[in-house]
Amino acid sequence: MPGTSATTIEAAEVTPEFIRRRVPKCGVIEVRDQGELVGAFLSRQELEHYRILLGQDIEVFRAGEFPDDIVAALEESCDKFALGAK
DSSP: OTTOOOEEEEGGGOOHHHHHHHHHHHSEEEEEETTEEEEEEEOHHHHHHHHHHHHSOOOOOOGGGOOHHHHHHHHHHHHHTTTTOO
16 A cells, blocks of 8 residues: 555564564565564555556666657647746
8 A cells, every 4th residue: 555654674573473463564564673664564455555556557767778759749748837946
């Protein structure tokens, strides 16, 4: 679920009972060992949200790799909204 904050626990605290009680309520539980993130538990809802995100098409561009039409649209929007103007 978007905006869900994670609960953090130490690896030594992980027990089956803790997981049964806390994961459904917390949504996400980060597990750390001596301060280093070593894993996490996700509730059923968070796992479904994660799967939805995996299925979405995402395209990433480096600044120098934008197609010309996108660069032109960005420049036009900057001019239109006076972004960067002092």
